Amino acid sequence: MNHLPTRELGRLEVPAIGFGAMVLSPGMYGEVGEERALAALRHAFDNGAAFVDTSDGYGDEGHNERLVGRAVKGRRDEVVVATKFGFRIPEGAEAHTFPVGFAFGELAVNAEPRYVRGYAEASLRNLGTDVIDLYYPHFPDPRVPIEDTAGAVAELVGDGLVRFLGLSNVTAGQLRRAHAVHPVEAVQTEWSMWRPADPELLATARELGVGVVGWSPLGAGFLTGNVRQVADGDFRQNNPRFSEANLAANHDAYTALRGTAADLGITPGQLALAWLLHQGPDVVPIPGSRTPAHIEENLHAAYIGLHPDTLERVDAALRRVRPAGGTLLQDGGVR
Numbered sequence: 001m002n003h004l005p006t007r008e009l010g011r012l013e014v015p016a017i018g019f020g021a022m023v024l025s026p027g028m029y030g031e032v033g034e035e036r037a038l039a040a041l042r043h044a045f046d047n048g049a050a051f052v053d054t055s056d057g058y059g060d061e062g063h064n065e066r067l068v069g070r071a072v073k074g075r076r077d078e079v080v081v082a083t084k085f086g087f088r089i090p091e092g093a094e095a096h097t098f099p100v101g102f103a104f105g106e107l108a109v110n111a112e113p114r115y116v117r118g119y120a121e122a123s124l125r126n127l128g129t130d131v132i133d134l135y136y137p138h139f140p141d142p143r144v145p146i147e148d149t150a151g152a153v154a155e156l157v158g159d160g161l162v163r164f165l166g167l168s169n170v171t172a173g174q175l176r177r178a179h180a181v182h183p184v185e186a187v188q189t190e191w192s193m194w195r196p197a198d199p200e201l202l203a204t205a206r207e208l209g210v211g212v213v214g215w216s217p218l219g220a221g222f223l224t225g226n227v228r229q230v231a232d233g234d235f236r237q238n239n240p241r242f243s244e245a246n247l248a249a250n251h252d253a254y255t256a257l258r259g260t261a262a263d264l265g266i267t268p269g270q271l272a273l274a275w276l277l278h279q280g281p282d283v284v285p286i287p288g289s290r291t292p293a294h295i296e297e298n299l300h301a302a303y304i305g306l307h308p309d310t311l312e313r314v315d316a317a318l319r320r321v322r323p324a325g326g327t328l329l330q331d332g333g334v335r
Protein backbone atom coordinates (compact mmCIF):
# COMPACT_ATOMS: atom_id res chain seq x y z
CA MET A 1 0.00 0.00 0.00
CA ASN A 2 1.28 3.46 -0.92
CA HIS A 3 1.13 6.25 1.62
CA LEU A 4 0.18 9.81 0.79
CA PRO A 5 1.33 12.83 2.76
CA THR A 6 -0.99 13.25 5.73
CA ARG A 7 -3.06 16.11 7.09
CA GLU A 8 -4.84 16.73 10.35
CA LEU A 9 -8.58 17.14 10.65
CA GLY A 10 -8.57 18.38 14.21
CA ARG A 11 -7.15 15.41 16.17
CA LEU A 12 -7.69 12.93 13.31
CA GLU A 13 -4.77 12.24 10.98
CA VAL A 14 -5.79 11.33 7.41
CA PRO A 15 -4.19 11.13 3.96
CA ALA A 16 -4.16 14.54 2.22
CA ILE A 17 -6.68 13.24 -0.32
CA GLY A 18 -9.48 10.87 0.63
CA PHE A 19 -11.93 8.87 -1.44
CA GLY A 20 -15.60 9.77 -1.81
CA ALA A 21 -17.55 6.55 -2.27
CA MET A 22 -20.91 8.06 -3.28
CA VAL A 23 -20.05 7.62 -6.97
CA LEU A 24 -20.17 3.83 -6.42
CA SER A 25 -23.88 3.59 -5.63
CA PRO A 26 -26.61 3.42 -8.27
CA GLY A 27 -28.66 6.52 -8.94
CA MET A 28 -25.81 9.01 -8.70
CA TYR A 29 -23.43 9.00 -11.67
CA GLY A 30 -25.15 6.12 -13.45
CA GLU A 31 -24.88 2.42 -12.88
CA VAL A 32 -21.75 0.75 -11.56
CA GLY A 33 -21.55 -2.98 -10.85
CA GLU A 34 -20.45 -4.37 -7.49
CA GLU A 35 -17.16 -5.76 -8.75
CA ARG A 36 -16.15 -2.49 -10.40
CA ALA A 37 -17.15 -0.59 -7.28
CA LEU A 38 -15.13 -2.89 -5.02
CA ALA A 39 -12.13 -2.73 -7.34
CA ALA A 40 -12.28 1.09 -7.24
CA LEU A 41 -12.31 1.14 -3.44
CA ARG A 42 -9.42 -1.33 -3.19
CA HIS A 43 -7.45 0.62 -5.78
CA ALA A 44 -8.02 3.83 -3.84
CA PHE A 45 -6.81 2.25 -0.59
CA ASP A 46 -3.83 0.55 -2.26
CA ASN A 47 -2.78 3.90 -3.69
CA GLY A 48 -3.01 5.79 -0.42
CA ALA A 49 -6.55 7.23 -0.29
CA ALA A 50 -7.06 5.42 2.99
CA PHE A 51 -9.72 7.86 4.16
CA VAL A 52 -13.09 6.83 2.83
CA ASP A 53 -16.25 8.91 2.91
CA THR A 54 -19.61 7.13 2.81
CA SER A 55 -23.13 7.59 4.20
CA ASP A 56 -26.05 5.42 5.23
CA GLY A 57 -27.97 7.45 2.63
CA TYR A 58 -25.92 6.43 -0.43
CA GLY A 59 -27.76 3.66 -2.29
CA ASP A 60 -30.59 1.62 -0.83
CA GLU A 61 -30.39 -0.21 2.49
CA GLY A 62 -26.86 0.89 3.30
CA HIS A 63 -25.54 -0.23 -0.11
CA ASN A 64 -22.55 2.13 -0.08
CA GLU A 65 -21.55 1.35 3.50
CA ARG A 66 -21.77 -2.38 2.77
CA LEU A 67 -19.43 -1.93 -0.19
CA VAL A 68 -16.99 -0.05 2.03
CA GLY A 69 -17.34 -2.81 4.63
CA ARG A 70 -16.36 -5.43 2.05
CA ALA A 71 -13.41 -3.35 0.87
CA VAL A 72 -11.99 -2.72 4.36
CA LYS A 73 -12.39 -6.31 5.48
CA GLY A 74 -9.01 -7.60 6.60
CA ARG A 75 -7.42 -4.11 6.49
CA ARG A 76 -9.70 -2.09 8.75
CA ASP A 77 -6.80 -0.61 10.71
CA GLU A 78 -5.28 0.83 7.51
CA VAL A 79 -8.34 2.90 6.60
CA VAL A 80 -10.02 5.88 8.28
CA VAL A 81 -13.75 5.31 7.84
CA ALA A 82 -16.11 8.29 7.82
CA THR A 83 -19.86 7.92 7.47
CA LYS A 84 -22.96 10.07 7.87
CA PHE A 85 -26.50 9.62 9.12
CA GLY A 86 -29.97 11.12 9.09
CA PHE A 87 -31.61 10.00 5.84
CA ARG A 88 -32.61 6.46 6.90
CA ILE A 89 -35.63 7.61 8.86
CA PRO A 90 -37.04 4.76 10.98
CA GLU A 91 -40.61 3.66 10.43
CA GLY A 92 -42.97 5.80 12.47
CA ALA A 93 -40.47 8.65 12.88
CA GLU A 94 -41.22 12.04 11.35
CA ALA A 95 -39.54 13.15 8.15
CA HIS A 96 -38.13 16.65 8.60
CA THR A 97 -37.95 18.16 5.14
CA PHE A 98 -35.82 21.01 3.88
CA PRO A 99 -35.25 22.50 0.42
CA VAL A 100 -32.03 21.80 -1.44
CA GLY A 101 -32.82 23.97 -4.43
CA PHE A 102 -32.36 23.46 -8.17
CA ALA A 103 -34.47 20.51 -9.34
CA PHE A 104 -33.42 18.37 -6.37
CA GLY A 105 -36.51 19.64 -4.56
CA GLU A 106 -36.63 18.65 -0.91
CA LEU A 107 -34.68 16.20 1.21
CA ALA A 108 -35.88 14.70 4.49
CA VAL A 109 -33.84 13.79 7.55
CA ASN A 110 -34.42 12.96 11.16
CA ALA A 111 -31.49 13.62 13.50
CA GLU A 112 -33.40 13.49 16.78
CA PRO A 113 -31.09 12.15 19.49
CA ARG A 114 -33.34 9.15 20.23
CA TYR A 115 -32.63 7.70 16.75
CA VAL A 116 -28.91 8.37 16.50
CA ARG A 117 -27.71 5.23 18.29
CA GLY A 118 -29.85 3.09 16.00
CA TYR A 119 -28.34 4.79 12.94
CA ALA A 120 -24.85 4.14 14.23
CA GLU A 121 -25.56 0.49 15.04
CA ALA A 122 -26.95 -0.05 11.51
CA SER A 123 -23.89 1.65 9.97
CA LEU A 124 -21.53 -0.44 12.09
CA ARG A 125 -23.28 -3.60 10.85
CA ASN A 126 -23.11 -2.41 7.23
CA LEU A 127 -19.44 -1.49 7.59
CA GLY A 128 -18.58 -4.74 9.38
CA THR A 129 -16.66 -2.84 12.03
CA ASP A 130 -16.97 -2.03 15.71
CA VAL A 131 -16.07 1.64 15.50
CA ILE A 132 -16.74 4.55 13.12
CA ASP A 133 -13.73 6.88 12.94
CA LEU A 134 -15.61 10.03 11.95
CA TYR A 135 -19.40 10.31 12.22
CA TYR A 136 -21.37 13.19 10.75
CA PRO A 137 -25.04 14.13 10.65
CA HIS A 138 -25.36 14.32 6.84
CA PHE A 139 -27.39 17.53 6.93
CA PRO A 140 -28.48 19.54 9.96
CA ASP A 141 -32.03 18.62 10.90
CA PRO A 142 -34.20 21.75 10.50
CA ARG A 143 -36.34 20.67 13.47
CA VAL A 144 -33.59 19.61 15.90
CA PRO A 145 -31.05 21.92 17.53
CA ILE A 146 -27.59 20.92 16.30
CA GLU A 147 -26.46 20.78 19.94
CA ASP A 148 -28.88 17.89 20.54
CA THR A 149 -27.64 15.90 17.56
CA ALA A 150 -24.02 16.56 18.54
CA GLY A 151 -24.80 15.49 22.10
CA ALA A 152 -26.18 12.15 20.83
CA VAL A 153 -22.96 11.51 18.89
CA ALA A 154 -20.95 12.49 21.98
CA GLU A 155 -22.67 9.64 23.86
CA LEU A 156 -21.57 7.22 21.13
CA VAL A 157 -18.01 8.53 21.50
CA GLY A 158 -18.28 7.90 25.24
CA ASP A 159 -19.41 4.32 24.55
CA GLY A 160 -16.60 3.67 22.05
CA LEU A 161 -18.83 3.27 18.96
CA VAL A 162 -17.51 6.45 17.34
CA ARG A 163 -14.07 8.07 17.59
CA PHE A 164 -14.76 11.59 16.37
CA LEU A 165 -17.65 13.94 15.57
CA GLY A 166 -17.91 15.65 12.18
CA LEU A 167 -20.52 18.00 10.73
CA SER A 168 -21.68 18.24 7.14
CA ASN A 169 -23.45 21.07 5.31
CA VAL A 170 -23.64 23.30 8.37
CA THR A 171 -23.37 27.05 8.81
CA ALA A 172 -20.66 28.75 10.85
CA GLY A 173 -23.15 29.29 13.68
CA GLN A 174 -24.15 25.62 13.76
CA LEU A 175 -20.49 24.59 13.83
CA ARG A 176 -19.82 26.88 16.77
CA ARG A 177 -22.86 25.66 18.72
CA ALA A 178 -22.12 21.97 18.17
CA HIS A 179 -18.45 22.42 19.03
CA ALA A 180 -19.45 23.90 22.39
CA VAL A 181 -21.21 20.59 23.21
CA HIS A 182 -18.52 18.22 21.94
CA PRO A 183 -15.30 18.85 19.96
CA VAL A 184 -15.84 18.71 16.20
CA GLU A 185 -12.84 17.45 14.20
CA ALA A 186 -14.06 18.06 10.64
CA VAL A 187 -16.63 20.08 8.79
CA GLN A 188 -17.63 18.80 5.36
CA THR A 189 -18.77 21.33 2.78
CA GLU A 190 -18.96 21.61 -0.98
CA TRP A 191 -15.77 23.30 -2.11
CA SER A 192 -14.09 23.45 -5.47
CA MET A 193 -12.81 25.85 -8.09
CA TRP A 194 -16.40 26.40 -9.22
CA ARG A 195 -18.01 26.42 -5.79
CA PRO A 196 -16.39 28.72 -3.21
CA ALA A 197 -16.78 27.68 0.41
CA ASP A 198 -18.57 30.01 2.83
CA PRO A 199 -15.79 32.31 4.19
CA GLU A 200 -17.50 32.56 7.58
CA LEU A 201 -17.61 28.77 7.90
CA LEU A 202 -13.90 28.54 7.01
CA ALA A 203 -12.95 31.28 9.47
CA THR A 204 -14.91 29.59 12.26
CA ALA A 205 -13.43 26.17 11.48
CA ARG A 206 -9.95 27.67 11.61
CA GLU A 207 -10.60 29.52 14.83
CA LEU A 208 -11.85 26.30 16.47
CA GLY A 209 -9.15 24.02 15.01
CA VAL A 210 -11.66 22.07 12.94
CA GLY A 211 -10.45 20.52 9.65
CA VAL A 212 -12.29 21.09 6.36
CA VAL A 213 -13.33 18.22 4.08
CA GLY A 214 -14.20 19.46 0.58
CA TRP A 215 -16.96 17.49 -1.13
CA SER A 216 -17.37 17.40 -4.93
CA PRO A 217 -13.83 18.82 -5.22
CA LEU A 218 -13.87 18.12 -8.96
CA GLY A 219 -17.16 19.97 -9.37
CA ALA A 220 -18.95 16.61 -9.77
CA GLY A 221 -16.52 15.86 -12.61
CA PHE A 222 -16.91 19.17 -14.48
CA LEU A 223 -13.47 20.50 -13.54
CA THR A 224 -11.72 17.54 -15.17
CA GLY A 225 -12.86 18.95 -18.53
CA ASN A 226 -14.22 15.53 -19.50
CA VAL A 227 -17.92 16.06 -18.91
CA ARG A 228 -19.60 17.25 -22.11
CA GLN A 229 -23.07 15.79 -21.46
CA VAL A 230 -24.88 13.94 -18.69
CA ALA A 231 -26.88 10.79 -19.38
CA ASP A 232 -30.40 9.95 -18.22
CA GLY A 233 -30.42 8.70 -14.65
CA ASP A 234 -27.42 10.83 -13.70
CA PHE A 235 -28.22 13.05 -10.70
CA ARG A 236 -26.40 15.98 -12.31
CA GLN A 237 -29.43 16.34 -14.58
CA ASN A 238 -31.06 18.09 -11.61
CA ASN A 239 -28.31 20.70 -11.59
CA PRO A 240 -28.76 23.53 -14.13
CA ARG A 241 -24.99 23.95 -14.42
CA PHE A 242 -25.07 20.66 -16.32
CA SER A 243 -27.94 21.46 -18.72
CA GLU A 244 -26.79 21.12 -22.32
CA ALA A 245 -26.49 24.86 -22.95
CA ASN A 246 -24.97 25.75 -19.57
CA LEU A 247 -22.50 22.88 -19.69
CA ALA A 248 -21.24 24.07 -23.08
CA ALA A 249 -20.98 27.67 -21.82
CA ASN A 250 -19.21 26.54 -18.66
CA HIS A 251 -16.80 24.37 -20.62
CA ASP A 252 -15.84 27.43 -22.69
CA ALA A 253 -15.59 29.64 -19.60
CA TYR A 254 -13.01 27.31 -18.02
CA THR A 255 -10.76 27.14 -21.08
CA ALA A 256 -8.15 29.39 -19.46
CA LEU A 257 -7.91 27.11 -16.43
CA ARG A 258 -7.44 24.06 -18.60
CA GLY A 259 -4.70 26.05 -20.35
CA THR A 260 -2.99 26.72 -17.02
CA ALA A 261 -3.07 22.99 -16.25
CA ALA A 262 -1.59 22.19 -19.66
CA ASP A 263 1.18 24.75 -19.10
CA LEU A 264 2.02 23.02 -15.82
CA GLY A 265 1.99 19.58 -17.45
CA ILE A 266 -0.86 18.37 -15.23
CA THR A 267 -4.52 17.58 -15.90
CA PRO A 268 -7.33 20.06 -15.17
CA GLY A 269 -8.59 17.72 -12.45
CA GLN A 270 -5.17 17.65 -10.80
CA LEU A 271 -5.07 21.44 -10.90
CA ALA A 272 -8.50 21.55 -9.22
CA LEU A 273 -7.35 19.22 -6.41
CA ALA A 274 -3.93 20.85 -5.97
CA TRP A 275 -5.59 24.29 -5.84
CA LEU A 276 -7.91 23.05 -3.08
CA LEU A 277 -5.00 21.56 -1.12
CA HIS A 278 -3.27 24.96 -1.35
CA GLN A 279 -6.22 26.71 0.31
CA GLY A 280 -4.83 25.61 3.67
CA PRO A 281 -3.07 22.75 5.46
CA ASP A 282 -6.37 21.86 7.10
CA VAL A 283 -8.20 21.08 3.82
CA VAL A 284 -8.79 17.51 2.63
CA PRO A 285 -10.57 16.87 -0.70
CA ILE A 286 -12.52 13.64 -1.17
CA PRO A 287 -12.85 13.08 -4.93
CA GLY A 288 -14.84 10.07 -6.10
CA SER A 289 -14.15 7.85 -9.09
CA ARG A 290 -15.05 4.44 -10.49
CA THR A 291 -11.95 4.37 -12.68
CA PRO A 292 -8.53 3.16 -11.46
CA ALA A 293 -6.58 5.47 -13.81
CA HIS A 294 -8.60 8.46 -12.58
CA ILE A 295 -8.00 7.48 -8.96
CA GLU A 296 -4.24 7.42 -9.50
CA GLU A 297 -4.34 10.70 -11.39
CA ASN A 298 -6.27 12.33 -8.56
CA LEU A 299 -3.97 11.07 -5.83
CA HIS A 300 -0.93 12.37 -7.65
CA ALA A 301 -2.28 15.87 -6.95
CA ALA A 302 -1.14 15.43 -3.33
CA TYR A 303 2.44 15.91 -4.59
CA ILE A 304 1.84 18.92 -6.84
CA GLY A 305 3.22 22.19 -5.51
CA LEU A 306 1.71 25.35 -6.99
CA HIS A 307 3.84 28.49 -7.09
CA PRO A 308 2.20 31.60 -5.60
CA ASP A 309 2.23 33.16 -9.11
CA THR A 310 0.30 30.18 -10.43
CA LEU A 311 -2.22 30.43 -7.60
CA GLU A 312 -2.65 34.12 -8.41
CA ARG A 313 -3.17 33.28 -12.09
CA VAL A 314 -5.79 30.66 -11.18
CA ASP A 315 -7.58 32.95 -8.75
CA ALA A 316 -7.62 35.76 -11.31
CA ALA A 317 -9.14 33.39 -13.87
CA LEU A 318 -11.71 32.20 -11.32
CA ARG A 319 -12.70 35.80 -10.54
CA ARG A 320 -13.50 36.29 -14.21
CA VAL A 321 -15.91 33.32 -14.51
CA ARG A 322 -19.38 33.03 -13.11
CA PRO A 323 -20.69 29.53 -13.77
CA ALA A 324 -23.83 29.45 -15.92
CA GLY A 325 -26.66 27.80 -14.00
CA GLY A 326 -26.31 29.63 -10.70
CA THR A 327 -24.94 28.64 -7.33
CA LEU A 328 -26.89 26.66 -4.77
CA LEU A 329 -26.92 28.33 -1.40
CA GLN A 330 -26.74 26.57 1.96
CA ASP A 331 -30.42 27.31 2.61
CA GLY A 332 -31.56 25.81 -0.68
CA GLY A 333 -31.76 29.12 -2.51
CA VAL A 334 -29.95 29.86 -5.76
CA ARG A 335 -27.68 32.79 -6.47
Ligand SMILES: NC(=O)c1ccc[n+]([C@@H]2O[C@H](COP(=O)([O-])OP(=O)(O)OC[C@H]3O[C@@H](n4cnc5c(N)ncnc54)[C@H](OP(=O)(O)O)[C@@H]3O)[C@@H](O)[C@H]2O)c1
Pocket residue numbers: 019020021022023029053054138168169188189214215216217218219220221222224226269286287288289290291293294295297298
Ligand atom coordinates in the same frame (compact mmCIF):
# COMPACT_ATOMS: atom_id res chain seq x y z
N1 LIG B 1 -21.81 15.85 2.49
C1 LIG B 1 -22.52 15.88 1.39
O1 LIG B 1 -23.67 16.31 1.38
C2 LIG B 1 -21.91 15.39 0.10
C3 LIG B 1 -22.53 15.70 -1.11
C4 LIG B 1 -21.94 15.25 -2.28
C5 LIG B 1 -20.76 14.50 -2.23
N2 LIG B 1 -20.20 14.21 -1.01
C6 LIG B 1 -18.98 13.41 -0.92
O2 LIG B 1 -17.98 13.92 -1.81
C7 LIG B 1 -17.50 12.88 -2.63
C8 LIG B 1 -17.06 13.42 -3.97
O3 LIG B 1 -18.09 14.16 -4.59
P1 LIG B 1 -18.72 13.80 -5.99
O4 LIG B 1 -18.55 12.36 -6.30
O5 LIG B 1 -20.06 14.39 -5.99
O6 LIG B 1 -17.88 14.71 -7.01
P2 LIG B 1 -16.38 14.77 -7.54
O7 LIG B 1 -15.49 13.92 -6.74
O8 LIG B 1 -16.13 16.22 -7.66
O9 LIG B 1 -16.54 14.18 -9.02
C9 LIG B 1 -16.85 12.84 -9.27
C10 LIG B 1 -16.95 12.67 -10.79
O10 LIG B 1 -15.70 13.02 -11.38
C11 LIG B 1 -15.26 11.99 -12.25
N3 LIG B 1 -13.80 11.91 -12.11
C12 LIG B 1 -13.10 11.70 -10.98
N4 LIG B 1 -11.79 11.75 -11.21
C13 LIG B 1 -11.65 11.99 -12.54
C14 LIG B 1 -10.54 12.14 -13.39
N5 LIG B 1 -9.29 12.09 -12.91
N6 LIG B 1 -10.75 12.36 -14.71
C15 LIG B 1 -12.01 12.44 -15.20
N7 LIG B 1 -13.12 12.31 -14.45
C16 LIG B 1 -12.93 12.08 -13.12
C17 LIG B 1 -15.94 10.73 -11.78
O11 LIG B 1 -16.12 9.88 -12.89
P3 LIG B 1 -15.33 8.44 -13.01
O12 LIG B 1 -16.03 7.55 -12.07
O13 LIG B 1 -15.50 8.10 -14.44
O14 LIG B 1 -13.89 8.72 -12.66
C18 LIG B 1 -17.27 11.27 -11.26
O15 LIG B 1 -18.19 11.35 -12.32
C19 LIG B 1 -18.69 11.92 -2.71
O16 LIG B 1 -18.30 10.63 -3.07
C20 LIG B 1 -19.23 11.96 -1.31
O17 LIG B 1 -18.47 11.08 -0.50
C21 LIG B 1 -20.75 14.66 0.14
